[in-house]
Amino acid sequence: MSTLRILHFNDVYHVAASSQEPVGGAARFARLLKTVQERDGGGAQVTLFSGDAYFPSLESSVSHGRHMVPVLNRLGIDASTLGNHEFDQGLDQLERLIRDNNFPWVITNLVDRGTGAPAAAGCVPHLVKDVGGVRIGIIGIIEREWLDTLPCLPPTFEYRDFVESARAAARMLKDPGGHACDLVVCLSHMRLHNDLALADACGDAVDLVLGGHDHFYYVGSGIDAYEDPAAAQLPADYSGAQDDREMAAAWAAERRSLAGGRAGRRVVKSGTDFRDLSEIEVRLGADGAVARVSVTRHRATSSVPEDAEVKGMVDRIQAHLSKALDKVVGFAACDLDARSTACRTRESNLGSLSGDLMRLCYAESAGAQIGFLCGGTIRSDRILPAGQVTMRDITEVFPFESPVVVIRLTGDQIRRALENGVSKWPANEGRFPQVSGIRFAFDPFRPPGSRVTSIVLTAEARALARRSHSMAATGDSEAEEEEEDGDDDGADEPLVMDRHYVVATREYMYQGHDGYDAMVGAEAIVDDENGITFANLYERYFRGLAVYNALRFATGGYAQDCSRARHPAGAEEPGGQAERAESAWKRLIIKHADRLLALAHEARAEQAEAGGDDHDGADTAARIQAVIERFNGTVERQARVPRRRGARIIQALLSSATRLAAEQEPLRIARSALFGHEDNSSVPLAPAAEPQASEPRNDDAGGLLPGLLVNRRDTRSYASESLLARWAVISPQTDGRIRIIGHER
Known part of the structure; x- marks a missing residue:
């Protein structure tokens, strides 16, 4: 009979300890894990992790997940699988993090459609380890539900059914003629x-x-013995005490119900956030089959000493975080109103912007039509003056890590939610709504529960959700299907009470807090485990807006507005006219670098093939001219390519593109963020995206902001922070989406 010990944990986000027992924290968990690993001389054992480590957290919003690499590498992990949050900042960033790990990542049922290889470079489809005479096969399995909420995966990725994939991989691993x-x-x-x-x-x-993904502890009926010795050391009302008691009682009841030799379900989940460690002892019988599985739950309580090395890592992470919070991520061209008297009694520009970001973030991936938050989400109770915006500003205004969720509500549920939001007006209550995608009016002189007089879905929200994602239309009735199939007249439309709408809101409200019981029990399209936090949402927004605006800087009026926002109150602009007077030729190269450079390389190859003769090059010049005329008429008039011998044209293109390559790498990144795929050389900027002179744009950026709010391919690796931040200029305004009857100004 062979015995194997497996140590397991999952879903760890915060390296610092909490204030409630069990306090967790990476340093205590590392000491606890090491103690169990070294007990009895180590023996036959493996340490396994079930995903979600790099994101989301306040630390990850500034480190992009890098802070967790040395912590995980210290834990002696033998294998891990991918969690949904591993993809939060794009595939490229995930692959870089994986490369820096000292343990393998296993993913079995998410593959590249073309090659059949695991989805992320550096992952393996399965792993085989020989431990103490036991040959272990390890597979990594994910579900489609959370995969469908991620907008950052390349279209070449293929999901395979988790049951079929697990069965096929397990049988292959157990094949006596194979891995055995x-x-x-x-x-x-x-x-x-x-x-x-x-x-x-x-x-x-x-x-x-x-398992991972769920943030609770669980042992299935197939576990023969379960012990939780540390529970006796905890106060009776410790965090999660009731859930733990119910889980233990359910396990015991299921064990008693087993009959006829049924083995039950051998499933274990190990909590979250460095608070729990499962020690699983597996005994194999003489016939090689599993004879017994027992689980001991260890808890990282305050009585567990901290690992000195990991404690040093955590201290450095916290120090870096404090410094990084002062990083400038963008600029505001107007004051941002975070006062409670504004956000909790009327539309505020910061509330409207936040609602817009919630909606636009999930318009593509989940079909969100409406953004809905309560004014109490916005804290700090101050006006942020025009000028620099830092990460510290964002985290002070949005200190809660309650994520955005996307749910499906009927028009009547939305009406009831709005009624709750305005029921206490004019009291300064946190439940007051801030919205996006809808406009509503309420009469405060009516009784609570009947104050909302009108609700309309905006034409922009209808069009964007319909264009972006099929989830926006549910087809609940024939009338609804007819409306969806009919022509879009481009007008706002009244909310239909028995029709379903897709709403991005806060998990806090979805749970019914602040009186929002109208949302409780609604179908979740993106749940709390998959949702983005506000700090991360705003950080992504500023970065995406920066690369978007950098693409448009050829428009002089817009560039001057950006400059005024960066240097307010009459401050002298560095560089003056010389800095703003970018040459038309340089703007041309930057805007169409990929396409023009490809033509130049092609022409040079033709020239080399012709023996280096300085031939006419008329065809190449004509094609370059066509590119300019088609995609950039304004610049074309200022920098017309002469239809003459092509050698000088080709040389100038090559020289300019090479010179600008390092400086303008954000061009390639921005195109990817805008259009959702890597090869964008043939995709022009839509005319609708061109800004009006002297008019900063920050609302829906011509319908392209959804592509900026997600990280389709990494948008962080090459561009300098200062280069990006200088183009992230916002100017949110109130636009009458909330009307208080009798109090119009």
Whole structure:
């Protein structure tokens, strides 16, 4: 009989300890894990992790996940699978983080459609380890539900059914003529119901499912023994006490109900945030089958000493965070109103902008039509003056890590939610709504519950959601289907009470807090585990807006407005006219660098093939001229390419593009963010995206902001922070989306 010890944890986000027991924290968890790993001389054991580490957290919003690399590398992990939040800042960033890890990442059912290789470079489809005479096969399985909420995955990725993939991989690993594994462990990042479904369907091949994604502790009925010795050391009302008691009682009841030799479901989930560690002992019988599985739950309480090395890492992370919070991420051309007297009683420019970002962030991936937050979300109770905006400003205004969720509500549920929001007016209540995608009016002289007099869905929200994603239309009735199939007249439309709408809101409100019980129990399209935090949302927005505006800087009036925002109150602009007077030729090269450079290389190759003769080059010049005329008439008139011998044209193109390559790498990144795929050389900027002279744009950026709010391919690696921040200029305004009858100004 062989015995193997497996140590398991999942979903760790915050390296610092919390104030409530069990306090967790990376330093205590590292000491706890090391103690268990070294007990009895180590022995036959593996340490496994079920995903979600790099994001989201306040630390990750400034480190882009890099802060977690040395912490994870210190823990002696043998294998991990990918969680949904590993993709939060794009595939490129994930692959860089993976390269710096000292342990393998396993992903079995997310592959590249063309090659069949694992989705992220550096991952493996399965892993085989020999430990103390036991041959272990490890697979990594994810669910489609959270994958469908990620807008940053390349279209070449292919998801494969988790049951079929797990069964096929497990049987392959156990094949006596192949890997001949004694035990197959599935590291999963799925909701509990999917873990249980996998255990039921693949029990003959998968011996143990170690899950993540859910942030609670769980042992399934197939676990023969369960102990929680640290629970006795905790206060009776510790965080999660009731859930733990209910879980233990449910496990015991399920064990008693097993009959006829049924093994039950061997599923374990190990909590969250460096608070819990599962020690799983697996005994194999003489026939090689699993004979017994027992679980001991260890907790990182305040009584656990801190690992000195990891404590030093955490201290450095916190010090860096404090410094990084003062980083300038953008500029405001107007005051940003975060006063509670504004956000909790009327439309505020910061509330409207926040609602817009919530909606636009999920317009493409989830079909969001409406953004809905309560005024109490916006804190700091001050006006942020025009000028620099730092990460510290953002975290002070949005200190809560309650994520954005996307849910499906009927028009009547939205009406009831709005009624709740205005029910206490004019009291300075946090429930007062700030919205996007809708306009509504209310009469404060009516009784609470009947104050809202009109609600309309804006034409812009209708068009964007319909264009972006099919989830915006549910087809609940024939009338609804007819409306969706009909012509869009480009006008606002009244909310239909029995029709469903897709709403981006806060998890806090979805749980019914502040009286928002109208939202409780609604279908979740993007749940709290998959939602973005406000700090991360704003950080992405400023960065995306920067690269977008950098693409448009050829418009002089807009560039001057950006400069005025960066240097307010009459401050002298550095460089003066000379800095603003970018040559038309340089602007041309920057805007169309990829396309023109390709033509230049092609022409040079033709010239070399012709023996280096300085031939006419008329065809190349004509093609370059066509590019200019088609995509940039204004610049074309200022920098007309002469239709004459092509050698000088070709040389100038090559020289200019080479000189600007390092400086203007954000061009390629911005195109990717704008259009959602890497090869954008043939995609022009839409005429609608051109800004009006002297008019800063920050609302929907010509319908392109959804592409900026997600990281389709990494937008952080090459461009300097200062280069990007100088183009992130916002000027949010109130636009009458909330009308208080009798109090119009």
